[in-house]
Amino acid sequence: MIQLRVNGAAQSFNGEPEMPLLWYLRDILGLTGSKFGCGVGLCGACTVHVNGQATRACVTAMRDTAGKEVTTVEGLEKNGLHPLQRAWMQINVPQCGYCQVGQIMQAAALLNSKKKPSDQEINEAMAGNICRCGTYNRIRAAIKSAAGEMS
């Protein structure tokens, strides 16, 4: 039995300890905000926070989440929208939108550690998140906008 917290709520899991967190979230808890994109940690669509760190849920085994606090997009902001989500809307970032939750979760972790990231720091932090529609420049602008709002 693996005990963990997901978006603040205690959960216990007694399935296969090797099951990736992503499938636990999506198929078992029904939290479908985190997306499946590659299954091998190369695209970032599944990005969630584990103890506050941006983590690829598709390659994180459930056994490694024991005692941890998992935050998904569903729990990113308790009240209304996170400043990044507002910035994403203001700058009209998404096209298809499939990768955007992962992008936002990655960006949220970045802003937790860096209040005012430079272009270079944004590029480095976000290089693991693919957007096939090509919204990258708007993503960068939205991160900067949110960083300005949050500081």
Next chain:
Amino acid sequence: MSGIDNVSRRRFLTGGIVAAGALVLGVRYFPKRSAGDELPHDTHADHATLNPSVYLGINPDGTVWIVASRSEMGTTSRTTLPLVVADELDADWKRVKIEQAIGDKRYGDQYTDGSHSIRSFYDAMREAGATARFMLIQAAAKQWGVPAAECETDLHVVIHRSTNRRSSYGELATAAAKLPIPKREDLKLKQKNAWRYIGKGQVSYDLEALVTGKAIFGMDARVDGMVYASVEHPPVLGGKVKSFDDKEALKVPGVRQTVAMDPFKPPPAFQPLGGIAVIADNTWAAFQGRKKLNISWDNGPNETYDSEAYKNELRATSHNPCKVVRNLGDTNAVFARGGKVYEADYYVPLLAHASMEPMVAVADYKDGKVTIWAPTQSPQGVQDTVAKELGIAKEDVICHVTLLGGGFGRKSKPDYVAEAAVLSKKLARPVKVVWTREDDIKFDYYNAVASMYFKATTGTNGKPTAWLQRSVFPPIPSIFDVNAVYGDPAHLQQGWTDIPYDLPNLRIENGPAKAHVRIGWLRSVANIYHAFGIQCFTDELAHAAGRDPLDYLLDLIGQPRTIDFNGVEYPNYNASMEAYPWETGRLRHVTELVAEKSEWGKRKHGKGTGVGIAAHKSFLTYAATVVEVEVNDQGEVRIPRVDVALDAGLVVNPEATRAQFEGAAVFGTSVVRTGEITATKGAIDQSNFQDYPVARINEVPYQTNVYIVDSDAPPAGVGEPGVPPFIAALCNAIFAATGKRVRDLPITKLGLS
């Protein structure tokens, strides 16, 4: 479009609203159809009090339901088409609710592909909105006892100014519903200066849902009692299972059973590929079970396919006379006169779509009917394919369209949806089929590999006196006819037959190539390789002549004229030549505009930097792009700036259009940098983003400036036309910066990255 038809009075309904087809935000489970639900295709619009069109309904509370009948994959058409309805209705956008249509022929064409949603549905949307507005005005006039001609509308209200009376759309809906539906010729469409939304645009209706994770993509669809399936496909197209052992697979916790899928009967079309499906309690267990399958394959005749040898075959074919597609003057006579000849081979490999959401579908077969939830660009195509696979009537296939996590043409082909339907029927329960990224890369309908040969002689100012171009590529019709080897007019037109240059001697040919993988549409399709070849060979000739590439390009485009396609098969993207003539003046204009905006020839470029230009019309839109690159000593290419000018006729949603052209530059970057699918012994070599990389944030143009020409011409496409000129302009910029001519994509072949 003949979609205007008062359904509400033909159908008397007392039951509650069926939430079928609606992307009900925040609802994580799609409601299953109830037993008494005879009309699964009903929309809220159908049930609305005033329902003068299949696309539109208005309720007494003022809510306007607008049906999005085409698929949303990121181009914002799900928002932009309803915006046209709302404009003609003079509706308050805040009171509009959009619902997604299921696949149903009453909506007309739903095949969301080919950058034609706005072009093909602009008039129908305007008529739908204008019809409702007409009826609301009539209702108000009747109530007030004044002539309708004295009434007008403002935001969501009808007004009679001289008596200062006003009545809201909601208040008028019931009375309006009793009136006859006006004839199309009686409708008065708004004048341009009265437009509220057209030309101004609006952000995606789904924007908040997209950033909060509440939006429902195909991957997120689920129904009660469903099981999960993952299919091990034959590694070579047309392969079959010789024998298989599933003992170990069945030991994986959560795996329920395996199902052998029938191989397809050639041609492949959109049939499932066959193989072994693993059925499990969750997605991961299905994936794990697959890894434990032990399958022996009969690979069939495509096992001989090898990309390197195939490339040589295509090239050899292109070096000999081929089928003539279009001919002007006598190129052979000019070549026979001798003089300096320029020749070049250009090559683009197979390309995969790699939409961020892999293929996925949910199907629930029951009592001879199947209900489907799928991210599909073609719900009516799903109906056709699934009906055939299951041996049921098309009407018994109910296809709900979820949001698409990218499409780019891949999700036009419903093979993955058919898999879910077949499995649901076999298992007699709802099934969700989930493809892995590896499945997506290995079992795509690839953009065709193409080899092109160019030959020219030049005269005064280096201008071509004769120009020959030959292309050879396995054609898309090969998925429907195994003997199809020549390019078809619909794809030869894509930047090949319609080379826009004013040349006295021009010969365009196409040679045969047999397909060994499934070939399909990918964003911009044949325009990708055609524009690359033509626009880069043009740049070669400009440099050979010692001329400025912009000046040379404009010289070749020539003076404004309408291209004459008399005697040439030129489908014009299924648009009329009268409404959409090929006007070289518009191509010239966007080329001059982008040159001006990018300050062509005025900016200084140091060592290792350079700019390139290209112009290309596709999907009836004229576009020209200037790309600036920096290439360091390690051969790493950076793209500091892109400028693109476009003339797409009337642009309904400029913001969405800018986004499409920004995205096109990124899509093109992937093609140029790393886009390459290859096969060895018939099996695809690549599998995931480590060996089929797509561009990341640190690799893409740092800045893309988009300039939209203000035009009253009828609307054209915006999703695809940005890609082809970008690719060519980037390659021309690389030449300017390095002296290395990119003739083979991707640029890794030249030691660049």
